[in-house]
Amino acid sequence: MVTNLHFARDTSNNPVRLFCGATADGHSAELMRLFNRRVLGFTDNSTLLVEGGECQGVYYVREGWLALSKSLEEGKTQIIDFALPGDIIDPAGADGATSSLTMEALTNGALSTMPYRHWEALTGDWPELHHLAHRMESATQARRAGRMLRLGKGTAEMRIAYALVEFCIRIAPVRDGEYCEFHIPLTQQQLGDYVGLSSVHVCRTMRRMAGKGILKMRDHMDIRVLDRQSLASLAGVDMVALKSEIIPQ
């Protein structure tokens, strides 16, 4: 019923974005074996591809980062959301059979998946899980709505500040009095695809923020937020309120 899978960052230019294969929890040797044997995945607007395991259904991310994106024919891509460990992903469209999103592995990782009917049965039988899933769903909605607002109405600075505040909340352990520090496995191009900016402008904007002493960057997206207040103000949010809005429980 539940299938455990590994995924790996795609270092080639292969159009299949998400690699997965049925396997018990394992290590990278196992991953490599699967790699050489067969890759599975699904692409924008096409039926989910399944082989050697039940890939079609709800995904639970156990480890690693995934990007959920959509693209135009011209090749422009918008990252709709990132899926982080603990997140539940339901990429289906209204027909339940085709994915409305493309999944791309940003790091190596692992996930579990289960067919929709099983997921529905499970949540139906288990009220606590149902409730949790509902909260997580709400969190996802709220997060995307916040970003949508900035996409439509915010400046470059606000969009990036908001994304960074989001990362602070989602991945950085909060310790009062300390800097919020984290690594994001993204290129500036990908960050731009997330916030609707060109990579060039992402660079300029972040550099300007660094110049103002709001944050500090080290090799490939190691970010330390020096001034959380200013960042939140640029983003146009209250960090505490946003946290309760986008983090379940």
Place this chain on the structure above:
Amino acid sequence: MVTNLHFARDTSNNPVRLFCGATADGHSAELMRLFNRRVLGFTDNSTLLVEGGECQGVYYVREGWLALSKSLEEGKTQIIDFALPGDIIDPAGADGATSSLTMEALTNGALSTMPYRHWEALTGDWPELHHLAHRMESATQARRAGRMLRLGKGTAEMRIAYALVEFCIRIAPVRDGEYCEFHIPLTQQQLGDYVGLSSVHVCRTMRRMAGKGILKMRDHMDIRVLDRQSLASLAGVDMVALKSEIIPQ
């Protein structure tokens, strides 16, 4: 358990956007009475206001249009989605108590609402409803993701074309060989807030489309799509595929 409510378009500049009060299904006299007595509603990021009825929970739209939006302090507003008859709205954030969205009535209408715990219990007990809710949820996600892509990467023309295609699919009865024709209860300002453009640019863009013979406009947003193919092509979508993606079942 279930509460039936009426809402009305807010013609004043009242910051409370959604008017509702507990009532049996009724007529406008009842509505007026409620109006004069007390208005209820909820605003961005604040706890849902409840009085005389269970307002906090899941909403089912029976009649009329609602806009779900978010705003920046500066006053700029982004409409995240429209809720149309038949839609289920769940405006809560991750904490389940505060709304991540502002609801605004665009027309008069009616809705039903039910507390979260009841909704969860109901879907838990009734697999068919659970499945339907799941599909509708997926449809909403897909719709918003499509718009998000255009917000981040599309031109003004593409954004508007996409919104119009969406309206075609969601509200216009499809008859082959006939023009797709519908009315949207929006000002150009609101349409702009939906697609992330200024009202001025909405006007220019739609006028240009009308000039190209793609559509025809009459008083206040009566729209007739003359050339569905061109419109879909401007929007960068296939209408059939989009329909299966954003319409449940």
Place this chain on the structure above:
DNA sequence: CGTCTCATTGATCCGCCTCAATAGCTGTGG
């Protein structure tokens, strides 16, 4: 050491915003 990817910085261009003026429509009151 050459290649590849990604970050950085400069220069230019253009799509859309903003401001402003006008026109059309609706409702309201004299």
Place this chain on the structure above:
DNA sequence: CCACAGCTATTGAGGCGGATCAATGAGACG
């Protein structure tokens, strides 16, 4: 019945934010 106010649509003019193009650095890797 007209005058007026208020709202929305329309059109023009000008400015700016961010895209695009292009060149150079800077690591990572074989």
